[in-house]
Amino acid sequence: MKNPSVRVARWSAHHPWRAIAGWIVFVVICLGCGLAIGGHAATSQDYRVGEAGRAEALAAQGGLQQKPVERVLISVKGAGRPDGAVASEVRRRMSGLAEVESVAAPVRSADGRAVRVDVTMRGPELEGRKHVAPLLAQTAEVQRAHPGLRVEESGSPSISKDVQGQRGDDLSRTELIALPVTLIVLLLVFRSVVMAVVPLLLSVSSIMAGIGLSMVASHVFPDAGVGTNVILLIGMAVGVDYTLFYLKRDREERARSGGRLSRAAAVEIAAATSGRAVVVSGLAVAASSATLYLAGDVIFASLATGAIVVTVAAMVSSLTVLPALLAKLGRRTPRRAARSGGGRLTSAVLRPVAERPALALGVAVAAMLALAGPLLGMRLTDVGRETYSRDLPAMQAFDRVNAAFPELKSVNQVVVKAAPEHRAQVVTALGALAHRVTADPLYSGRTRMRTSADGRITMLEVPVPAYASEKRAQASLDRLRTDHIPATVGGLRGAEVAVTGDVARYADYPEHQKHRLPIILGALLLVTFVITAWAFRSIVLGLAGVGLNLLSAAASLGVLTAVFQHRWAEGLLGFTSMGSIGSRVPLFLFVILFGLSMDYQVFTLSRVQEAVRRGVPARTAALEGIRGSAGVVTSAAIVMVTVFASFVPLHLIEMKQIGFSLAVAVLLDAFVIRLVILPALLLLIGRTAWWPSRRRPVPASAPDVLENVG
Incomplete structure (x- = not known):
């Protein structure tokens, strides 16, 4: 009873109607507050990064903003x-x-x-x-x-x-696909309509609460318009996962007791084991997502907020209202444990791993590294407007406008701030710059100069007849910054000069992310290590968790690069390759994958730890724990893959890439990391896996709880 999740579950199981009513009230309050307060959308200044952002800020000071x-x-x-x-x-x-x-x-x-x-x-x-x-x-x-x-x-x-409307339609179709398929998977897992509906209801209610909370949170972290996407994506995945972990353990314990175990006692055992795994996993996903705030970017902050609020909501629902539902519905659900979702497959895979763990580990790691290989050639770019679907009327008109007036495709904007008394020198220098670019074949069209009313800010617009993503446009920006500007306005004393525009924003955003990536990745590795080491009182497992998550994320990003950076899969997945990966995708995926990988890692290692606590030898405990968790992990993986894969048909290329990579990562994590690499590693290092812990770990095993609640 020292375990908080057990205390909450006991109260919930003995006061089911209060717990159910409390959850409904909580969801209504969250959604009601969000609708009453309203969301706070990000403004133009929230998106400013790099030199382009600095130039936009200067232009705004003079009323010359776009x-x-x-x-x-x-x-x-x-x-x-x-x-x-x-x-x-x-x-x-x-x-x-x-x-x-x-x-x-x-x-x-x-x-x-x-x-x-x-x-x-x-x-x-x-x-x-x-x-x-x-x-x-x-x-x-x-x-x-x-x-x-x-x-x-x-x-x-x-x-x-048009894009917002298309995104809304896409998400509606995604829900229509994901919900029925998820329900079918859960029916196959539980063979009970009641037990299959419970995870969906809790996931949907958690998503509703998350949407409300995100609207309130947007007044601190402005919403960039992507929060709802993440809430739906992560909410369905972790909501079903957490409920599934809990439900499967409850049924397992009731079946094991042969009906002698009361509903409340079974709920408490599930809380002491799977409940704690849900808490650790939820904290891991939330903490991992929080590292996105370090990106210093409104879009990543919005993604982080959405992931955190829906994960916390799903975790709370699993620990509070789920025990009440189990207590009330216990008599209406079968007591026999559902067959392992991957029983035969698990045995077939674990047998050679147990016989030759070193060989299995070497082959599996080599295969994962091979999948990660294309990551070395990954090219990151911002996602330009030209990548939007041509089904949109505005984009069809966009193409015809740019075909008739190619100088409108992109523009470089040179912004100069200087004291009003230096206005003449600034205008002269910008005139010299205009003369240089007019003679340069990289540029075309007429330049335009504008000056603020107070004479402090002057802007020269230099059109380029190429989209921002094209080499000609990028070359035009580079030549401006390294050649034309230093030879003209760059020599003005006391003047501040910066370049913005379509091309600069396209180039500067990926560079900003590259500079932030080491900081975020370092924080992410630290969070993963600390949570794993704390949960299992083991430095070795903490290091192993970091390594396995890195391997899983790298392999999935390698597959993403091989598929989306080239053209061979365009017809299969319905996209037009940019020849690159969206600059926001890898960072977001690294963070979310690290968090989601903790789901399986915590649940699997918790089962291994229970066996070790019962005195089972470390190597035997590894196989026993992995066999015992394989069915749940397999079922949860199928649900997650279904949810993530439903985002692949979306029109927005970034959402396609995110959905595809997450689906691949979950498959690799569930079937390669958890069934081959992790057991092989545990078999090879044996008791060392639990170093330096010498005392009994925190979570109680089923027999201990039975003794307490008997």
């Missing part, structure tokens, strides 16, 4: 040139909207077959998508009035609106 701009493209469907009267009609309609700040004069394309009208919206750039609907409606009206022409609209606001 604003939401929509471009209306008028083009002919066949031969001919569009009438200028249509552009005038667009200008008139747009000028009358409250959401519009200004409308530029029409610009005709070089071949004369297209005309564009640039519309600048009021408010911050990131707020544009919330107010773009009236503009789209006016464009649609013009299109209906001129069916012989193609009148369409694109820009950051309309693209963001």
Whole structure:
């Protein structure tokens, strides 16, 4: 009874209705508070990193920050040139909207077959998508009035609106796939409708609580729009996992006692064993996710917040309301233990491992290192707008706008801050810079210079006829920073110069992540070691946990690189390769995989530890514990893979990469790490695995608990 999870389970089992009502109230309060307070979305300044971010901050000081701009493209469907009267009609309609700040004069394309009208919206750039609907409606009206022409609209606001809508539709389809498949897997595991529905109900309620809590937390850590994705992804996975660990142990103990064990006693045994594993695992996932805050990036902070709140909610539900449900539903569920999800497979794999552990360890580690090999050639880039689905109307218009006006594909913005009295020198130096870039074939189009009202901030915009992800655009940024700027404005005394724009943001974000990666990885390794060593009172197991998690994460990222950085799997998985991996993906995966790997590691080692406590020799205990946990680990892995794989069909390439890599990692972790490498390692090191612990570990074994509750 020193174990807090046992005390909570005992109270819950003896007061089931109070516990169930308490959980429902908790979920309602979390969701209600979130809806009442509302979420706090990240603003433009929250996204600023590197030199690009510094330049954006300077531009904002002078009111020169980027604003939401929509471009209306008028083009002919066949031969001919569009009438200028249509552009005038667009200008008139747009000028009358409250959401519009200004409308530029029409610009005709070089071949004369297209005309564009640039519309600048009021408010911050990131707020544009919330107010773009009236503009789209006016464009649609013009299109209906001129069916012989193609009148369409694109820009950051309309693209963001379409992407958000597509993301919502994708997530709805994901839920429709993940929930039924998860239910089928649980039915096969438990052979009981009641017991299969319980994990789903608790997972869904934990997700609801997590969404509410994340909305409250967003006032401290602004929401970058990705929190809900993570809550759904992690919530289903850990929610089902934690409930599954608990439920399987409860059924196992009741079956072992032959019906002599009371429902409350079985619940307490499950709390003393699997319950503690859930606590340790939940803390590990939360602590691992928290290392993402060290990235100094609003997107990673949003991901961390979502993962933490839903993991904590799932952990609390498993420790509080689940014992009450088991106490109330105990008589309606079969007492026989469900057959091991991988019984024959487990025996077939463990037999050669037990006979030749050194060989098994060597072969398995070599195979994992081979899978990790492509990681050495991983190329990280930011995910540009050009990677979005072409099913979106705004993206179809985006392509046609950039085809007609290639100078709009990307832009470099040189921002200079200097005292007002030096304005003339700044303008002269930027004029010299404009002359240099005009003569440089890397750039094209007319440069534009703007100065703030107080004369302190001046910006020169340098168009590049290439997308930010293309080599020409990257070369243009490099030449600006290393050649053209040092030869012109870089020599001004007392002036602060920085470059931003599409190209700079694309280049600087991955560099920012590379500099942060060692810090986060170091913190992650430390967290994994400390939690494992603390949970099992073993430095050896702490080091082993770090090594196994690194191996699993590296192998999954290697497979990710081999699949998504090349083109051979495009048709199979429905994507267009960027020739790279999204810069946010590896860091997020490392953190989440380390946390999720602790699920299986803690549960498996807990069963091994129980056998050691009963006096079973260390090598025998290793095999016994792994056999005893294999069914649960296999079942949980199937559920996790189902959830993660359901994200692969999504349109957003980053979500595809994350879902695919997580699914691969769980498969490797459950079937290679836990069935081959871990048992082989434990067999080889024997009792040394538990060094330096000499006293009995904390968790009580089933016989101990029976003695206490008998």
